[in-house]
Amino acid sequence: MKNKQKQIQLRDVQDVIDIIGGRWRGAILASLCDKEKRFNELQRDLGEITARTLIKELKYLEMNKLIDRNIDQTESSTVRYMLTKHGKSLDPLIEAIVSWGQQHRKLILGKSDMKILDEAIAG
Amino acid sequence: MKNKQKQIQLRDVQDVIDIIGGRWRGAILASLCDKEKRFNELQRDLGEITARTLIKELKYLEMNKLIDRNIDQTESSTVRYMLTKHGKSLDPLIEAIVSWGQQHRKLILGKSDMKILDEAIAG
DNA sequence: TTGGTAGGTATCCTAAAAGATAGTTGTATT
DNA sequence: AATACAACTATCTTTTAGGATACCTACCAA
Numbered sequence: 298m299k300n301k302q303k304q305i306q307l308r309d310v311q312d313v314i315d316i317i318g319g320r321w322r323g324a325i326l327a328s329l330c331d332k333e334k335r336f337n338e339l340q341r342d343l344g345e346i347t348a349r350t351l352i353k354e355l356k357y358l359e360m361n362k363l364i365d366r367n368i369d370q371t372e373s374s375t376v377r378y379m380l381t382k383h384g385k386s387l388d389p390l391i392e393a394i395v396s397w398g399q400q401h402r403k404l405i406l407g408k409s410d411m412k413i414l415d416e417a418i419a420g
Numbered sequence: 421m422k423n424k425q426k427q428i429q430l431r432d433v434q435d436v437i438d439i440i441g442g443r444w445r446g447a448i449l450a451s452l453c454d455k456e457k458r459f460n461e462l463q464r465d466l467g468e469i470t471a472r473t474l475i476k477e478l479k480y481l482e483m484n485k486l487i488d489r490n491i492d493q494t495e496s497s498t499v500r501y502m503l504t505k506h507g508k509s510l511d512p513l514i515e516a517i518v519s520w521g522q523q524h525r526k527l528i529l530g531k532s533d534m535k536i537l538d539e540a541i542a543g
Numbered sequence: 544t545t546g547g548t549a550g551g552t553a554t555c556c557t558a559a560a561a562g563a564t565a566g567t568t569g570t571a572t573t
Numbered sequence: 574a575a576t577a578c579a580a581c582t583a584t585c586t587t588t589t590a591g592g593a594t595a596c597c598t599a600c601c602a603a
Contacts, residue, residue, distance in 0.1 A: 309521030310446040318441040323433040331426060336550050350591055373600060383527055390520050397513050398432035404506060459580055473561055496570055
């Protein structure tokens with residue numbers, strides 16, 4: 298019984314990490330927390346993502362009801378991506394993630410890049 | 421300036437997802453939030469993970485100072501994995517994740533498995 | 544009518560993650 | 574001395590994510 302409960306929680310963690318995990322999804326959602334964005338705007342925002350990857354991730358997030366894809370008919374069929382209400386419910390979680398990430402960096406390094414972690418710990 | 425701020429947050433999100441992301445890390449940490457565990461105990465807990473993968477992930481988490489590997493000398497060199505103090509600071513975040521995950525499943529399906537999401541949405 | 548931008552698609556390719564499976568070492572157990 | 578379990582390690586193979594690149598369509602502006 299107690300064991301069952303635990304299993305459910307592990308699955309929940311896995312599911313959420315599926316959704317915000319991967320190289321880009323978290324960042325896409327974080328970027329859309331700010332405000333709605335157009336395709337190219339997102340692509341510039343994220344830096345190095347290719348169009349192929351971006352569109353794939355956007356479709357995935359759309360399927361999961363986290364974002365909407367809106368075509369603005371008035372203005373030459375502009376496409377806008379925005380969080381759904383459900384997507385917006387992720388906002389506090391993302392902020393918690395950001396805040397933990399900042400603490401983590403401070404605690405581990407007091408430096409700006411966590412990728413050098415291995416050396417830092419070895420030394 | 422405002423743009424700069426946004427960049428930093430995106431990086432934070434990425435960093436944290438690096439740490440708790442992937443197929444297993446989140447679940448391993450969640451499982452250790454409960455209590456310290458032995459290697460085989462963890463392996464059973466997580467269901468389908470192979471020893472090779474588990475040990476790799478454990479080493480990664482150890483390197484990132486989130487867990488400790490303790491050898492109990494008294495009792496036939498039993499190995500125990502447990503969260504460090506820093507690892508424990510992830511607990512609230514993991515609980516937030518679990519709670520959002522539960523909401524998500526309810527909202528999307530009212531069912532028990534999110535993996536059938538695609539069909540559910542298509543229908 | 545040519546060029547530029549937005550919003551994509553289609554193919555091919557590579558590197559990294561993770562599974563399958565077998566083997567190893569140490570300890571305790573009978 | 575033989576068996577069994579814990580805690581790994583080693584090798585090989587498959588799967589998957591994501592990059593590189595080229596192309597396409599619609600719309601507008603000059």
